[in-house]
Amino acid sequence: MKVHIAQTKPILGNVEKNAEMHFKIIAEAVKSGCDIVVFPELSLTGYYLLDLVYEVAMDETHPTYQQFLELSKDIAIVFGYVEESADRRFYNSAAFVHKGKTVHTHRKVYLPDYTLFEEGRYFAAGNDFRAFDTEFGKFGILICEDAFHMSALYVLSQSGVQNILVLSNSPARGNLEEGHDASNFWQTSNKYIAGVLTVNLVYVNRVGVEDGVTFWGGSEAYNAKGKKLVELDMFKEGTACINIDMKTVRTARIETPFLRDEKQFIIKNFINEGGQS
Amino acid sequence: MRLNLEMTTDILANFIKEETEKIGLKNVVLGLSGGIDSALSAAIAAKAFGGERVYAYCMPYKLSSKESLEDAIKVAEAFNLNFEVIEITDMVDPYIAMNPDMSKLRMGNVMARQRMICLFDMSAKVGGIVLGTSNKTELLLGYGTWYGDLASAINPIGDLYKTQVWELSEYLGIPDCVIKKKPTADLWEGQTDEQELGFTYHQADELLYKMVDERVRTAELIEEGFEPSFIESVETRIRRNQFKRTTPVIAKVSQRTIGRDFRYCRDWGY
Numbered sequence: 001m002k003v004h005i006a007q008t009k010p011i012l013g014n015v016e017k018n019a020e021m022h023f024k025i026i027a028e029a030v031k032s033g034c035d036i037v038v039f040p041e042l043s044l045t046g047y048y049l050l051d052l053v054y055e056v057a058m059d060e061t062h063p064t065y066q067q068f069l070e071l072s073k074d075i076a077i078v079f080g081y082v083e084e085s086a087d088r089r090f091y092n093s094a095a096f097v098h099k100g101k102t103v104h105t106h107r108k109v110y111l112p113d114y115t116l117f118e119e120g121r122y123f124a125a126g127n128d129f130r131a132f133d134t135e136f137g138k139f140g141i142l143i144c145e146d147a148f149h150m151s152a153l154y155v156l157s158q159s160g161v162q163n164i165l166v167l168s169n170s171p172a173r174g175n176l177e178e179g180h181d182a183s184n185f186w187q188t189s190n191k192y193i194a195g196v197l198t199v200n201l202v203y204v205n206r207v208g209v210e211d212g213v214t215f216w217g218g219s220e221a222y223n224a225k226g227k228k229l230v231e232l233d234m235f236k237e238g239t240a241c242i243n244i245d246m247k248t249v250r251t252a253r254i255e256t257p258f259l260r261d262e263k264q265f266i267i268k269n270f271i272n273e274g275g276q277s
Numbered sequence: 278m279r280l281n282l283e284m285t286t287d288i289l290a291n292f293i294k295e296e297t298e299k300i301g302l303k304n305v306v307l308g309l310s311g312g313i314d315s316a317l318s319a320a321i322a323a324k325a326f327g328g329e330r331v332y333a334y335c336m337p338y339k340l341s342s343k344e345s346l347e348d349a350i351k352v353a354e355a356f357n358l359n360f361e362v363i364e365i366t367d368m369v370d371p372y373i374a375m376n377p378d379m380s381k382l383r384m385g386n387v388m389a390r391q392r393m394i395c396l397f398d399m400s401a402k403v404g405g406i407v408l409g410t411s412n413k414t415e416l417l418l419g420y421g422t423w424y425g426d427l428a429s430a431i432n433p434i435g436d437l438y439k440t441q442v443w444e445l446s447e448y449l450g451i452p453d454c455v456i457k458k459k460p461t462a463d464l465w466e467g468q469t470d471e472q473e474l475g476f477t478y479h480q481a482d483e484l485l486y487k488m489v490d491e492r493v494r495t496a497e498l499i500e501e502g503f504e505p506s507f508i509e510s511v512e513t514r515i516r517r518n519q520f521k522r523t524t525p526v527i528a529k530v531s532q533r534t535i536g537r538d539f540r541y542c543r544d545w546g547y
Contacts, residue, residue, distance in 0.1 A: 011299075012544050050540040172288055177279045209295040211542045212431070214288050234284075235291055 001136045001163075001244045004029035004037040007219045007232045009208035012046035015056050019044060019064045022079060025239060026071050032241050035136055036076040040206035040219075041108075041143050041167040042092060044081040048210045053122045057084035060102060065095075072097040076134065080143070080167050082123075083107065089124035094141050094167050096132065104132040108143035109152065116171060116213065131159035137246055140199075144168040147189060157197045158264060162224070162249045164193065168205040172216040172235075183218050183234065195226025198252040198259055200244045207235055224252035278486050280441050282448040289433045290325040296431045297325075297406050299547040304405030308392050308426070309333035309352060309360070310463065311345035313455050314434060315410040316352040317442055320449045321433050322408060328357030332403050336392045339366040341463050351452045359403075365391045385464040389425025397428075406430045414439040414478060417485055418511070419518020420470065427521055438486060439478040476507065484511055 006025045010018045022039060029037040041047070044064070045056040058065055058081060068077055076098035083093035083105065092108040107126025111119035129152050131140050140156035140163070147153070147166050156164060174181030186203065194201040200223050207217040214235065221229040221242050230242045253259055297305055305322045309315045315333075322331045335349040346362065353360035369391050373379055379387075400407045409432025411421050416435055421427040434442060439460070446456050460470040460478065471477050484503055487493040488511070493501070498508050524536055533539045 011547060012542060013546055048542045048544070050542060052541060052545065175281050175285050175288060177281050179281055179284060209292050210544050212292065212296070214292060235287055 001036070001246060002032075002034040003202055003221065003242050003244055004032065004034040005202060005204050005219050005221065005230070005232065005240045005242065006037060006039045006043075007204065007217050007236075007238045007240075008039060008043055008206055009237050010043060010046040010206065012210055013049060013052040013056055014046075015044055015058075015064055018046070019067065022077075023067070023071065026075060026077060028239065029241070030074045034075060034241050036078065038165055038202055038204045039077075039079040039167070040204045041080040041094065041169040042082070043079050043167075043206065046210060047169040047206070047215070048213070049082070049122065050118075053082055053090050057082040057090050059084050059086075068095070068097050069100050069102070073100050076103070076136070078141070078165055078167070085124075090122065091126060092119060092123045092143060093126075094143055094165075096134070096139065096141065096165075098134065103134060104130065104139070104141065106130075106141040106143060108146060110145040110149050112145045116173070129155040129159075131156055131161045137162040137249075139163045139165065142166045144170065147193065153193060153197060154267070157199070157259060158262065161197075161199055162246065163200045163202070163244070164197070166190070166201065166203045168203060169215055170205050172214045180216065183216055186218075187220070190220060191222055191226050191228070194222035194224060195256070196258060198224045198249060198256060200224050200246075200249065202244075207237055224249040225255070278438065278440060278482065278490075280437075280444060282445060285437075285445060286321065286324060286449065289321045293322050293325040293408070293431065293433050296544075299544065300406070302404055302406050304330045304332055304403050305408045306332045306334070306396055306400040306403060306405035307408040307410060308396055309335050309349045309358070310410075311335065311348035311352070311455070312460060312463075313442055313446055313451065314412050314415075316348075316451045316455050317437075317446050317449070318408050318410045318432075318434055319352060319358055320356055320446070320451055323356035323358065324449070329359065330405075331356070331358045332399060332405050333358040333360050334363050334396065334399060335360070336363045336365050336395055338364075338369065338388050340465060342466070344458075345463050348452070348455050348458070352455060355450065355452055363395050363399075365395065368395075381464065385462065386422045386425060388464070389422035393425050393428045400430075408433065409435060411435055412437050412439050412442050414481055414485060416522060417489065417518075418474065418481065418514045419521050420474065421521065423521045438482040440482040475510070480507070481511065484508065488512075488515075 078096050080094045083091040094106045096104045109126045111123050111125050113120030131138050138161050140161035170182050172180045190203050202221045204219045205217050206215045216234050218234045219232040230240045232238045333353050369387050396407050407430045409429030412434050413436055415421050461468050
């Protein structure tokens with residue numbers, strides 16, 4: 001499976017221009033023979049949308065979304081956008097489109113609403129994590145904060161995913177001696193998730209600055225043994241095409257069979273007993 | 278509180294470059310006082326896109342020290358900046374003459390605001406964005422003139438404490454004399470910030486870092502050995518100067534009020 005990682009810099013609130021940027025990268029990915037191209041969270045709109053949320057929101061009938069479906073005939077595309085549902089809720093969503101169809105849409109469940117984040121003010125929260133089948137294996141999508149929640153990892157893992165895509169808009173902060181807090185945290189978490197869940201993990205983070213907040217990029221991928229496959233530069237736009245060997249999932253699950261040994265009844269009993277120790 | 282200097286420089290230089298170029302401007306404009314804060318802003322801007330796109334103005338008043346001007350020149354030379362001296366004496370003296378009872382504080386504010394007028398005018402002349410030069414310590418303590426030196430479009434050093442300004446300035450090769458000298462608003466002969474504030478920047482930063490960045494509460498700060506009266510004076514300064522860190526307060530009438538529920542980033546569409 002060849003994955004094209006697109007570490008991009010959107011223009012805040014300009015869907016049209018951002019879509020053009022996507023289409024250019026998609027064309028490059030097709031040219032280099034990739035199977036999937038993955039963009040960051042809210043790649044079509046930018047992050048600090050505030051009241052722009054309602055202006056950039058779209059559903060599948062939107063001409064831009066239709067263009068993505070059209071292009072997906074040649075390659076699977078994963079991108080982030082603001083989804084407006086029929087009942088007029090607005091979600092921070094990621095779509096996996098392929099062969100002219102939406103294979104899966106993940107609505108971000110865990111909306112950070114603290115310190116420099118205020119997603120809960122604008123977005124409705126999704127309420128599930130679902131594994132979905134593709135011709136490249138079973139996938140799960142997490143949007144940024146989702147990845148820091150055990151329920152997300154647990155459900156995806158127990159649903160049998162072999163690959164996790166994490167779409168992110170992580171701001172650089174706490175830039176002290178040890179490097180900045182955000183990247184240290186993510187790198188540790190990504191490696192942990194890949195290794196412990198024995199899944200291939202692709203983390204795609206954006207770059208660029210919005211009102212003084214710098215998104216640090218540093219997109220990376222790990223195989224199911226927790227081995228880093230690629231790491232993009234921090235702060236700079238860039239792409240990488242990586243080959244993920246699906247056989248490592250098998251090897252990893254033989255060498256470290258955490259998935260096999262996981263006991264769901266522990267969770268079941270815990271919840272049945274009231275969910276407190 | 279120690280910074281990752283290389284990464285911080287990358288972030289700040291990239292910040293200046295992006296926030297300037299994305300709105301279609303090429304240059305930056307700033308006041309270069311001869312002090313360390315404006316020297317650091319200038320050095321980061323020079324790092325972002327070369328000194329030839331940085332327009333630095335030293336704007337002395339007749340009582341400003343010669344040393345300040347000399348230091349500003351050294352900084353301009355070190356980073357190959359466009360440099361000009363705009364003496365503000367003839368602009369502010371007539372107004373001061375109209376107000377014979379004017380206090381030192383008022384005079385200082387008038388000068389700071391006159392410099393702001395010159396800078397924003399130069400920004401229109403050279404097509405540059407006005408770069409802020411206030412650090413986090415000053416912003417928190419409110420040690421600056423509202424709509425004077427606090428006025429800017431983008432500020433690369435506003436999240437750096439004075440202690441960190443020193444650290445980063447050394448790393449970026451700002452002339453030693455600028456780093457070593459005592460910080461001063463240079464409003465009158467022999468004035469220093471620390472004398473006026475009543476504590477040193479190192480003392481203030483140690484407390485502010487814990488209070489603001491680490492969210493340590495007052496009772497815990499006292500347990501850690503900070504003097505209660507010192508804590509209180511700093512807390513009061515922070516609270517009473519909040520007005521300098523906000524946009525004007527608007528009386529709400531409609532369903533959608535600017536700044537309250539009409540909310541967009543400055544970078545809207547960029």
